[in-house]
Amino acid sequence: MNQNTFISLINPVKDKMYRLALRLLISKESAEDATQEVFLKLWNRNEKIKDYANLEAFAMTVTRNYCLDQLKSKQNSNLKMIHNNYESHERSIHDQLETTDELAQVSKILEGLPEQQKIIFQLRDIEQYEFEEIAEITKMKETAIRVSLSRVRKKIREELLKKHSYGIK
């Protein structure tokens, strides 16, 4: 596989990879770096990639693993600091929207949840993958994915209700 073929294959997936990295690493810089690193990892293994029937799922798996490794490693200690920059930066973009604060709240709630749930929410509710595909990416069983998904959906709503007492009318 030459470079151009590889890039044309990876192009449709790159945004999804970046968004998953962003969900886990929170800082934009870290997410960009992570995505770039994963491109390299994939490219260096491109001889083997032919064997992987589904490049997209494989790319997502590598992204997920890479980000989880990053979170475990020492670099993690820097993330909190960058994280604050990210927050203020985000606000300014979101400010153009009416629902800004509320969207930021969802983001905040999600940040506080376990990595596993973040990944599942990202893959299902944002990227809209089928359960089979999520199972392939995360190497989890479908039932476990459904349980995790149910938890994260309920949790986000619960937290939102706590803050706003919507629905109490």
Added chain:
Amino acid sequence: MELNKLESLLKKYEEGNTTLAEEKQLRDYFSSEEIPAHLRSYKMIFAFAANEKNRTYPGKPQLTSKKGQFFFIGIAASILLAIGVFTWQNNIREELPEHNLGTIEDPQEAYQKTKEALQMVAEVFNDGREDLEYLNEFNKTKNKFINNQ
């Protein structure tokens, strides 16, 4: 969408049992219609998800490592530095023999020249000693005071 159907779909959604098609119905509903106040929290979740999906990777995929580039720049710089130091030292070595240090081969002439040089040093030395007369003057004055006491 009818409220009954909506409520049952939302329940299914929370259990993690909706299909992608059903979730699309929900997304469409929450993105377009006026939402009853008690369902606003769902609207936020769907709006958030839609908003997040718009993010795009800002760079272009690059297949050469940035680390690698710096690595090679480092090597190139150290090679240049090594060449620089090497040629500089070579230049110094070459310059030395080029200078005429005035080495004299004939012993007789060398003796003469050495004598001249030493003579010159001695003259200059004596010049310097004349200036030390001031010190003698100082000593005299000092002794005068000491003797007076």
